[in-house]
Amino acid sequence: MERLVSTRVNTRSSLACLECRTKHVKCDAKQPRCGRCLAYDKACQYTASRRGGLDRAALTERRRRLANKADGQSDKSMAEISLPISAEGVTLGDEAVTGADCMEVFDASLPVLTPVPENCETPNFSHGSLIDDALVKSYYTNFHHLHPFAPPYKHLVQLSQTSTFNFNPLIASMRLIGHIYDTHQWSESLSRAVEAQISQLKPSDAVQVQARLLYSIALFWYTFKAEAKEQMDAAIDVAMKLEMHKKEFAATWGFGDPIMVECWRRTWWMLFIVDASYAGTLGTMNFKTLHVEPTAELPCEDAYYESGMIPIPKTxxxxxxxxxxxxxxxxxxxxxxxxxxxxxxxxxxxxxxxxxxxxxxxxxxxxxxxxxxxxxxxxxxxxxxxxxxxxxxxxxxxxxxxxxxxxxxxxxxxxxxxxxxxxxxxxxxxxxxxxxxxxxxxxxxxxxxxxxxxxxxxxxxxxxxxxxxxxxxxxxxxxxxxxxxxxxxxxxxxxxxxxxxxxxxxxxxxxxxx
Structure with a gap:
């Protein structure tokens, strides 16, 4: 099944089914089933009328307030970073920026998800809930060693106690994959949660590269090839804008944490490997990272990564x-x-x-x-x-x-x-x-x-x-x-x-x- 790619327009249909809304695609609003749901044999449901509730202007104002609140919380989180930032900068065009600057540079130019409907579940994962999360544990038991680029489990739990990174989108992707291994089924609710979490990140946040990469793999192997490509292309675009393929990126975004420095190295190289795997599996020439000239250092052995004893990297x-x-x-x-x-x-x-x-x-x-x-x-x-x-x-x-x-x-x-x-x-x-x-x-x-x-x-x-x-x-x-x-x-x-x-x-x- 392939996803219809949506395009941005200034107006939208006054009526769209829940399936099309969650996928952020155009809906023809036909009843009892819209054309997209009929073509892909999906359950087609419409929300009840909201007459008597907020009018369009009030709804717009409410969304604006929520968006401003989210931006304020994100800015506050960045201000609370306590780990030392590397003195090395990443060269972006003609100027160099440090890790803190990277969060603001590319907001206007990078792809961004359409905001998720307000009733979509967007849980925050606290330190305590992460320890007890069976789906996250399933991810680390069944999948992490197959593509070991996410932070080691113990380190992710520790990082979840700080405000250095917002790992919620990555954790949401982990939960989806953990669910697949536990139940051998796709979960629409967990898929929506991933998209909701990604939509809350700033477009220049490097965590979305990790989250989109994992989400893309899950989509790809559940035959959502078009959606997988969309996520992969977005992940590569962000990585290239941030110059993740360069040696300086990992040092800057690691914020002095050797495990996170190694994590970012692994993220770039896994992005390259999965990009090549897609090209080989599909037999296409769509290999976006093929001609990139990376200077990112090579990952160490997994045992060192998991233990936190990171050796001097080879090139x-x-x-x-x-x-x-x-x-x-x-x-x-x-x-x-x-x-x-x-x-x-x-x-x-x-x-x-x-x-x-x-x-x-x-x-x-x-x-x-x-x-x-x-x-x-x-x-x-x-x-x-x-x-x-x-x-x-x-x-x-x-x-x-x-x-x-x-x-x-x-x-x-x-x-x-x-x-x-x-x-x-x-x-x-x-x-x-x-x-x-x-x-x-x-x-x-x-x-x-x-x-x-x-x-x-x-x-x-x-x-x-x-x-x-x-x-x-x-x-x-x-x-x-x-x-x-x-x-x-x-x-x-x-x-x-x-x-x-x-x-x-x-x-x-x-x-x-x-």
Whole structure:
């Protein structure tokens, strides 16, 4: 289901159903069901007449007072910041600003949600309620380690006692995802709460990047693709305006707190990874962060992040020159996932909208070189995905799975059309000798994926973005079963397909993954 994108106008219909109001889209006000609710099979309800209540002018004045009150509270909160602000400034155009200035700079230029109706629930999360919040705990138990960029749970509880940041929108997004894992269902009320909380933030508040990113992931895997893109685009726009991709941003917005400095680094890099994941999953060229040149430092290991013992960060330049190190320097799992994503981004960058034989050959050779280099430079400590304690290094799992996604030139199987992850083959195929070499590479990649999926850790619990990575391997294996494999090799491949389908079902039972 896709959301109709709304546009700002000076007037509005005097009547709109509750569904269209909460989604902030135009309603044709037809009864008993408006056109949008009829098209998307939604329950269509209208509020009762407000005759006898406040007139339009009084309602406008009331909303103005509430908005002024909210702005006053936000300004007061900023005035109460007690943590030291970094002396380093973020360069914005021709002038430098400090962390306190960042809250005011871009209000006029950044995207902002339409104010949520007054009757929409917008809870505030106090220190006590956060400790006892089962949905937040569910988020940290089930999802945080899959995309670890939000503050560690204990630190978030501590931060909720101060007025440094308004984390309510982020917590609202956490509660929605926690609800999904607890009930395996979407919640319209929690979704509205997220939008309500985001609408109360100033457009230049960096917390909305985190909140929108989480909300976008939830929307994306519940097939609200248009809404997910809207949230992702807004998150990227805010991040770019604040120059979150630059080293100075984390130092400035961390306000002297090493954990928050690391948190902002992680936020930028996760934004990049998820942006790439959307492009790869949808097979589109819409990859807004692709050509950004980041100077943000690389994240540390998750264990250090959770403990608060943040080491001196390594840089992207360090990572890109690791082959020249005299000693075997080990980077964090997050850093290797970033490296794997950049390899995949290189393929996306090279891919034309309509591939020819020459394009296919260049892409295949470049991709193989980049992926092989990533694997060959991987230190011994990072090669096993299964850790000594029997748990999986989730970020290395994602990185290995991404590196082994097959760029298939096997014959296209008509059955592949049932999957949204499938791609149409190029009109011209590469030279036969290159096909033979790459077909061998494909089958090795598929087997490497199978080995990852067969690790003795159950239940199969990973980010929903693994579904398309696994699906592409499954489709390549399906094609091999149809056109290449025979006898015992065919029987083994069929068992492998059953394994991958079982893994996909396990992820799909948590999210409405395609």
């Amino acid at each position: 992207l330049q360090d990572f890109d020159s690791r082959e020249f190190d005299s000693e075997d320097v080990v980077f964090s799992s997050f850093a290797y996932l970033i490296g794997a994503t950049r390899c995949a981004a290189q393929v996306i960058c090279m891919s034309p909208k309509r591939a020819t034989r020459e394009h296919s050959e260049a892409i295949i050779q470049s991709a193989d070189s980049a992926f092989d280099a990533w694997l060959l430079l991987l230190p011994k400590d990072k090669k096993p995905v299964l850790k000594a304690d029997g748990t999986i290094d989730e970020l290395m799992f994602q990185a290995h799975l991404l590196i082994h996604v097959p760029l298939s030139d096997l014959r296209f199987n008509p059955v592949e059309k049932v999957s949204s992850c499938a791609r149409e083959p190029p009109a011209d195929t590469p030279k036969p000798d290159l096909i033979n070499v790459h077909t061998t590479r494909i089958l090795k990649s598929v087997n490497a994926q199978i080995q990852l999926l067969a690790l003795p850790v159950r239940p199969f619990h990973h980010t929903p973005f693994t579904t398309c990575m696994v699906s592409e391997g499954t489709l390549a294996l399906l094609s091999a079963c149809t056109y290449m494999l025979k006898d015992q090799a065919l029987a083994v491949a069929r068992d492998q397909i059953r394994l991958t389908i079982g893994c996909l079902k396990a992820v799909g039972s948590e999210f409405d993954a395609e």
